[in-house]
Amino acid sequence: MVAAAAIAMGLAPLAAVAGPALAGPRPVPGEFAYVNNNGNSTVSRLNTTTNTIVATIPLPAGANTIGSEVTPNGAFYYVANAGIDNVTKINTVTNRIVAVIHLPAGAAPNGVGITPDSAFIYSTNKGNNTVSKISVATNTVVATIPLPPGSASESVAVTPNGAFAYVSNSGTSTVSKISVATNTVVATIPLPAGSAPRGVKITPNGAFVYIADNGNATVSKISTATDTVVANISVGTGPTWLGITPDSAFTYVSNNGSNTVSKIRVADDMVVATIPVGIGPRGMWINIGGTQVYVANHDSDSVSVINVATNAIDATINFPAGAGPEGVAFGRHPVPVKATKTHSSTSGGIVRSKHTNFTGIVATGGSGDKVSKKLAGVDSFVQQLKQRHLNNPALTKHVMGAGQHG
Numbered sequence: 001m002v003a004a005a006a007i008a009m010g011l012a013p014l015a016a017v018a019g020p021a022l023a024g025p026r027p028v029p030g031e032f033a034y035v036n037n038n039g040n041s042t043v044s045r046l047n048t049t050t051n052t053i054v055a056t057i058p059l060p061a062g063a064n065t066i067g068s069e070v071t072p073n074g075a076f077y078y079v080a081n082a083g084i085d086n087v088t089k090i091n092t093v094t095n096r097i098v099a100v101i102h103l104p105a106g107a108a109p110n111g112v113g114i115t116p117d118s119a120f121i122y123s124t125n126k127g128n129n130t131v132s133k134i135s136v137a138t139n140t141v142v143a144t145i146p147l148p149p150g151s152a153s154e155s156v157a158v159t160p161n162g163a164f165a166y167v168s169n170s171g172t173s174t175v176s177k178i179s180v181a182t183n184t185v186v187a188t189i190p191l192p193a194g195s196a197p198r199g200v201k202i203t204p205n206g207a208f209v210y211i212a213d214n215g216n217a218t219v220s221k222i223s224t225a226t227d228t229v230v231a232n233i234s235v236g237t238g239p240t241w242l243g244i245t246p247d248s249a250f251t252y253v254s255n256n257g258s259n260t261v262s263k264i265r266v267a268d269d270m271v272v273a274t275i276p277v278g279i280g281p282r283g284m285w286i287n288i289g290g291t292q293v294y295v296a297n298h299d300s301d302s303v304s305v306i307n308v309a310t311n312a313i314d315a316t317i318n319f320p321a322g323a324g325p326e327g328v329a330f331g332r333h334p335v336p337v338k339a340t341k342t343h344s345s346t347s348g349g350i351v352r353s354k355h356t357n358f359t360g361i362v363a364t365g366g367s368g369d370k371v372s373k374k375l376a377g378v379d380s381f382v383q384q385l386k387q388r389h390l391n392n393p394a395l396t397k398h399v400m401g402a403g404q405h406g
Contacts, residue, residue, distance in 0.1 A: 087103070204244065237255055252264070
């Protein structure tokens with residue numbers, strides 16, 4: 001518990017070693033973030049309150065980690081290692097590698113997407129034009145979904161309702177829509193020629209899919225209702241990855257070639273801010289509260305923290321030279337609901353319950369029922385007096401006051 005608390009609170013750095021999960025530590029409620037570094041084959045854990053690195057998790061040499069994501073329930077962090085053809089599963093409490101899912105030689109997994117129920121992982125395999133569906137429970141590939149030759153799939157995102165996964169195909173400038181239920185491609189959406197799409201993000205309200213068109217300095221906006229492109233938005237050079245605010249109001253895109261981030265207003269597709277960041281920005285993620293954008297600057301070994309409200313840089317987190325931060329992923333361990341001062345016996349009792357949306361007393365059985373009946377009897381008595389003394393308002397008022405405060 002002490003180790004987990006140190007990680008979450010940023011009290012001291014913790015060097016994590018690959019190995020089995022520990023049984024002792026428990027989740028510390030609150031937000032956390034991981035950064036995958038393909039320059040030195042490591043993963044860094046961030047304390048997002050202090051914006052410091054609090055743990056470093058080694059990966060095998062030459063991992064060339066690309067995409068990564070935390071399961072929605074906050075339990076695991078998955079990293080796609082293009083250089084060694086596998087996906088690494090890390091326990092977010094212990095910061096230890098708990099499973100390695102091996103893919104066929106030459107698969108070169110790039111992107112990671114996770115279903116909202118935290119049950120399945122999708123890995124885009126750029127090297128062999130497939131998408132792997134991985135079970136979180138069994139750490140096995142349960143389906144392999146073929147894409148057209150030359151697709152060179154980059155990234156994947158799952159719709160908020162868990163029904164579909166959208167995959168960007170840089171080799172064919174298309175987007176594949178996969179049915180989660182049937183594991184088949186149900187639509188192919190063409191993008192403008194030369195798009196070479198990289199990042200994929202879906203608005204939290206499920207209305208739109210945004211695609212970073214790395215090849216032609218635009219962002220494509222796709223309607224999920226029609227699976228057609230409804231806007232092409234000009235941004236900086238080499239757009240690579242995206243982030244969308246929880247309220248679906250703004251989309252951010254990292255421009256790898258111009259060292260900026262473009263902020264797009266979803267309502268009218270206007271670029272409302274262009275924010276300078278570090279060198280070679282790639283992956284990004286917006287924090288749980290939607291107040292800050294974390295941008296991995298691959299070539300300057302740093303992470304820029306952008307303030308959503310002011311478009312200013314709140315902080316710059318520096319990494320070891322050569323780390324090459326590639327992506328950022330946020331997670332949260334849920335805060336448990338607490339019930340306090342619960343008294344019970346064979347004859348019943350009164351439960352005092354405290355919840356974020358409710359604080360009250362609930363009578364339950366035995367003496368609790370007696371309390372309820374007694375209160376009901378008082379109300380009945382007052383009602384009878386009201387009927388008998390309608391012509392004496394002063395007496396009725398006096399008795400009602402006694403009933404309310406007695």
